[in-house]
Amino acid sequence: DAGVIQSPRHEVTEMGQEVTLRCKPISGHNSLFWYRQTMMRGLELLIYFNNNVPIDDSGMPEDRFSAKMPNASFSTLKIQPSEPRDSAVYFCASSVNYSNQPQHFGDGTRLSIL
């Protein structure tokens, strides 16, 4: 059974460039979460979707960040334009539902903005 799949695993790009992170949740999972992890701030929830609909995006740091979930098997997190302070590990997680089922995490995308 495939877990949550994220791509790319690593991304290095120059500031000002557009960055797109991708996530394929576990089949049958209705909730999808995007997190960011840094040494300074720990693990932070950016946005989560339920049945492909964004429910809470209050964790998205700025308008430079956007997320979409066009269907149940795919989501993207986009940063445009990117800045060095966006450097972090970005995780995607999914669960059957957010209230009483565990979240399953992907291996993350390590993003470095030069």
Add this chain to the structure above:
Amino acid sequence: KQEVTQIPAALSVPEGENLVLNCSFTDSAIYNLQWFRQDPGKGLTSLLLIQSSQREQTSGRLNASLDKSSGRSTLYIAASQPGDSATYLCAVTGRGTNAGKSTFGDGTTLTVKP
């Protein structure tokens, strides 16, 4: 705003010891509390999920308890092994106005020495 605190930040024990990790949270309006394990360079692996109506959950050598009224949870690891070395994070999922939002602690980094 929900705040999650984990104590201690780091713990080193000899192999075979029983140990307890602590997690506290400020807002008792939660759906559940989840304990995760994170290995270096990897995503999070769910260990145990306790619903708000439950007092404890057990899986193998792990036992997690929840006292929602006091805002506390503990993760008990019996007969620790070097393979248990990792960072352990707890997370609470809110309800009501924070429905579905997960807040994570900063983790306890455990080292089990052979």
